[in-house]
Amino acid sequence: MTTATMTALARHAMAAALLLSASYAGAQTVAITGGRVFPVSGPVIENGTVIIRDGKIVAVGAGLAVPDGARTINATGKWVTPGLINSASQLGLSEIGSVQSTGDASAQGQDQVAAAFTVWEGLNPQSMLFAPARDEGITTVVVMPRGGLIWGQAAVITLVDGSLTDLVTRAPVAMVAQVGSPGQGGSGSRGEQLLRLRELFTDVRFFRDNRRAFDRAETRGLAASRKDLEALIPVIEGRLPLLVAVDKSSDIEATLRLGREFGLRLMLAGAAEGWMVADQIAAARIPVLTGAMNNIPGSFSSLGQRQDNAALLKRAGVEVLLIGNAGGGGADEPFNARNIKQEAGNAVAYGMTWNDALRAVTLTPAQVFGVAERTGSLQAGHDADVVVWGGDPFEFTTRAEHVFVRGVERDVRSRQELLTERYKTLPPSRWEP
Amino acid sequence: MIRNATIMTAAGPAMRNGSILLRDGKIVEIGATVNAPADAVVIDGTGKYVTPGLIDTHSHIGAGGAPGGQGVLLNDVNEATSPVTAHVWVEHSVWPQDVQLPRVLEGGVTTIQVLPGSANLIGGRSAILKVVPSRTVQGMKFPGARYGLKMACGENPKRVYASRGPSTRMGNVAGYRQAWIGAERYRRSWDNWLAKRTGDAPARDLGNETLAEVLRGNILVHNHCYRADEMAQMIDIANEFGYKIRSFHHGVEAYKIADILAREGISGSLWADWGAFKVEAMDAVKANIALVDRAGARAIVHSDDASGSQRLNQEAAKAMAAGNAAGIPVTEDQAIKWITLNAAWALGLEDRIGSLEQGKNADVVLWTDNPFSVYSKPEKVWIDGAMLFDRLDPNQNWRTDFELGYVPRRNLR
Numbered sequence: 001m002t003t004a005t006m007t008a009l010a011r012h013a014m015a016a017a018l019l020l021s022a023s024y025a026g027a028q029t030v031a032i033t034g035g036r037v038f039p040v041s042g043p044v045i046e047n048g049t050v051i052i053r054d055g056k057i058v059a060v061g062a063g064l065a066v067p068d069g070a071r072t073i074n075a076t077g078k079w080v081t082p083g084l085i086n087s088a089s090q091l092g093l094s095e096i097g098s099v100q101s102t103g104d105a106s107a108q109g110q111d112q113v114a115a116a117f118t119v120w121e122g123l124n125p126q127s128m129l130f131a132p133a134r135d136e137g138i139t140t141v142v143v144m145p146r147g148g149l150i151w152g153q154a155a156v157i158t159l160v161d162g163s164l165t166d167l168v169t170r171a172p173v174a175m176v177a178q179v180g181s182p183g184q185g186g187s188g189s190r191g192e193q194l195l196r197l198r199e200l201f202t203d204v205r206f207f208r209d210n211r212r213a214f215d216r217a218e219t220r221g222l223a224a225s226r227k228d229l230e231a232l233i234p235v236i237e238g239r240l241p242l243l244v245a246v247d248k249s250s251d252i253e254a255t256l257r258l259g260r261e262f263g264l265r266l267m268l269a270g271a272a273e274g275w276m277v278a279d280q281i282a283a284a285r286i287p288v289l290t291g292a293m294n295n296i297p298g299s300f301s302s303l304g305q306r307q308d309n310a311a312l313l314k315r316a317g318v319e320v321l322l323i324g325n326a327g328g329g330g331a332d333e334p335f336n337a338r339n340i341k342q343e344a345g346n347a348v349a350y351g352m353t354w355n356d357a358l359r360a361v362t363l364t365p366a367q368v369f370g371v372a373e374r375t376g377s378l379q380a381g382h383d384a385d386v387v388v389w390g391g392d393p394f395e396f397t398t399r400a401e402h403v404f405v406r407g408v409e410r411d412v413r414s415r416q417e418l419l420t421e422r423y424k425t426l427p428p429s430r431w432e433p
Numbered sequence: 434m435i436r437n438a439t440i441m442t443a444a445g446p447a448m449r450n451g452s453i454l455l456r457d458g459k460i461v462e463i464g465a466t467v468n469a470p471a472d473a474v475v476i477d478g479t480g481k482y483v484t485p486g487l488i489d490t491h492s493h494i495g496a497g498g499a500p501g502g503q504g505v506l507l508n509d510v511n512e513a514t515s516p517v518t519a520h521v522w523v524e525h526s527v528w529p530q531d532v533q534l535p536r537v538l539e540g541g542v543t544t545i546q547v548l549p550g551s552a553n554l555i556g557g558r559s560a561i562l563k564v565v566p567s568r569t570v571q572g573m574k575f576p577g578a579r580y581g582l583k584m585a586c587g588e589n590p591k592r593v594y595a596s597r598g599p600s601t602r603m604g605n606v607a608g609y610r611q612a613w614i615g616a617e618r619y620r621r622s623w624d625n626w627l628a629k630r631t632g633d634a635p636a637r638d639l640g641n642e643t644l645a646e647v648l649r650g651n652i653l654v655h656n657h658c659y660r661a662d663e664m665a666q667m668i669d670i671a672n673e674f675g676y677k678i679r680s681f682h683h684g685v686e687a688y689k690i691a692d693i694l695a696r697e698g699i700s701g702s703l704w705a706d707w708g709a710f711k712v713e714a715m716d717a718v719k720a721n722i723a724l725v726d727r728a729g730a731r732a733i734v735h736s737d738d739a740s741g742s743q744r745l746n747q748e749a750a751k752a753m754a755a756g757n758a759a760g761i762p763v764t765e766d767q768a769i770k771w772i773t774l775n776a777a778w779a780l781g782l783e784d785r786i787g788s789l790e791q792g793k794n795a796d797v798v799l800w801t802d803n804p805f806s807v808y809s810k811p812e813k814v815w816i817d818g819a820m821l822f823d824r825l826d827p828n829q830n831w832r833t834d835f836e837l838g839y840v841p842r843r844n845l846r
Binding site for chain 1: 499500501502505532533536588665668669672688689690691692693696697706707708709710711712715716717718719720724728738739740741743744747750751753754757758759760761805806807808809810839840841
């Protein structure tokens with residue numbers, strides 16, 4: 001074969017590959033028919049149809065006609081839901097936990113303040129851990145920075161193939177901070193930590209109102225760097241939520257007081273003892289991110305940790321977003337961000353209604369993080385983040401049989417599947433122990 | 434006496450509408466029709482499931498108590514002062530008031546092996562404990578159970594001892610071999626003296642006493658090891674010194690040498706889905722447990738985590754589903770063994786616990802639903818025939834000393 005022929009062949013193969021990837025990029029029309037459809041934004045539709053075109057949902061309902069040329073997925077006996085959302089994850093920010101060079105979840109900041117830290121900019125779009133999450137029906141995650149007093153800014157990420165700009169659906173969606181671990185925040189006690197936060201928010205106001213004087217170095221010293229003060233302006237103006245990781249009930253109350261004083265839009269994460277002050281949280285209309293798989297008083301700040309915390313909060317009228325809280329190598333590790341459906345199942349086992357649990361991993365997070373017009377429910381015009389399940393999505397025996405992310409069903413096998421395939425049949429061993 | 438339940442015996446196929454009779458701490462009868470003695474407490478198990486008490490081969494509960502965290506000083510897991518600490522016994526670290534104990538009991542776990550940590554090449558003796566309220570750890574110890582020995586491969590020891598050694602995997606292997614050479618010499622000198630009993634007895638050495646008992650086959654080796662190639666090295670070392678490895682723990686790459694584990698008679702104490710937290714855990718696959726089981730090795734779901742230990746049934750369900758998804762069919766009758774009978778074997782207790790058979794200890798769990806469902810919870814748990822947990826009667830349930838006043842009472846329903 002001549003070099004010229006080889007080049008021509010290679011060019012031909014490349015063109016074919018491009019064509020293939022173009023068709024796989026979601027131009028096709030898909031009709032999922034006959035399934036038990038949970039739009040979440042409305043009541044369940046038995047024998048429903050979901051039609052996807054060009055990456056969007058174009059119709060959801062009963063008795064819809066299948067468009068000509070559509071790929072049809074017969075979902076008879078199957079359940080169809082929006083893609084699941086894990087609302088607190090380090091997916092893409094930490095590839096191999098012990099390898100620092102693959103960890104991009106935390107900032108050095110300045111004196112434990114890293115408000116300007118836009119964590120998503122260091123996200124790895126090629127993470128090997130996206131595929132396992134997607135295989136379990138997760139299409140969207142909220143990635144959170146961590147560490148210090150003010151941890152940085154969170155973003156909503158959609159698990160598509162592409163560059164970072166394709167993945168980031170909305171950013172920032174929250175400023176993340178903690179109350180109740182003064183040591184981590186560079187303070188000696190809870191009182192000092194609250195003092196520090198008050199000083200910080202007061203200085204942000206001052207900075208906003210005296211910016212030119214600050215730039216001319218005509219002001220007193222302020223409690224944070226220029227970039228961090230700047231990043232906190234939307235927080236004190238109530239435009240960007242402040243998501244506070246906090247467990248102890250008295251620390252939650254202190255957080256609520258801070259919120260009232262400075263007019264903050266709060267969210268709480270963890271909230272181990274949230275159930276003890278559920279009425280106050282509900283009255284302040286503050287959403288809570290918590291899990292349903294922990295009942296261990298892991299610290300003296302979470303002595304009241306219980307597995308039905310999520311259900312009790314929900315019952316008190318709090319908006320609940322389910323996140324992993326099992327600890328260990330459980331659902332709070334990036335590899336097991338995929339276990340959010342187990343969290344939802346346990347929430348049901350410990351008192352939440354099934355519908356509320358589904359909502360807590362779909363529509364509620366979408367609403368709370370401001371992406372409900374794109375994902376979190378099955379509605380015409382939304383991104384086609386759709387999962388076809390073999391049955392009840394929370395049961396272990398149920399598989400996510402089709403996972404569409406923005407209308408694309410990814411068919412590339414994961415690293416885990418490749419390993420399994422390689423070792424499913426073991427080669428003969430030349431070593432006899 | 435529990436009637437009309439689905440009984441997953443772990444010794445054979447599940448029995449629909451079965452009955453089981455417990456008396457004087459033992460399983461007396463099990464079958465489709467069992468006559469209840471006049472004085473028996475009869476529990477209707479309609480719609481419910483019965484399994485053996487679950488067994489966790491890898492726990493640190495009690496030694497790493499809750500609350501943890503800086504300054505709390507309840508962490509007594511790793512004697513990280515020397516790479517070989519065969520002389521320590523983890524039972525001397527166990528705090529019987531650890532709140533994690535009643536919580537794993539509520540998860541249906543009746544027997545745990547508490548292990549020293551993995552900082553050391555040889556970490557010390559394990560303790561086999563019944564999950565029962567007791568003022569002392571002595572009161573929890575499983576009567577007559579053989580001790581285990583904790584060994585650890587790979588990243589942990591070489592990270593902990595990086596500055597003084599071992600700092601490499603070859604350093605790790607040299608460390609094990611050196612320890613066993615010393616133990617072999619010690620065993621010989623004692624065995625010689627015991628045969629003759631003349632002259633002064635050799636000097637006692639705590640570490641070598643434990644290692645010599647391993648060489649005599651009286652202590653079972655539990656080896657923390659992730660990578661397939663390292664497990665193979667550990668098998669060579671065991672053969673060099675004439676001991677057996679009873680179980681590889683964590684073994685995220687066990688599926689790569691499942692045939693060898695089966696041939697060598699080594700069990701795998703494995704996770705359903707942990708991985709990626711360090712380089713040696715990178716190749717974790719969810720079908721691991723199913724692949725090991727299919728190869729004929731004893732597969733076990735372990736926790737290494739007080740939270741995971743509460744849901745061994747859910748972890749087993751995940752591993753079963755992963756096997757089925759990968760084209761490796763796994764039945765519930767197989768998967769129940771991963772958290773019962775196979776774990777009992779790893780602890781050398783398969784003749785007493787791990788399955789529901791006549792004459793075995795009455796360690797029994799009554800589940801609200803199929804234990805492989807996410808919605809199922811243990812309703813009642815018996816150990817040695819004593820009901821130690823009843824979800825329907827929260828006031829009777831075990832509260833550790835620590836919880837009194839400190840920890841608000843939980844509604845378990």
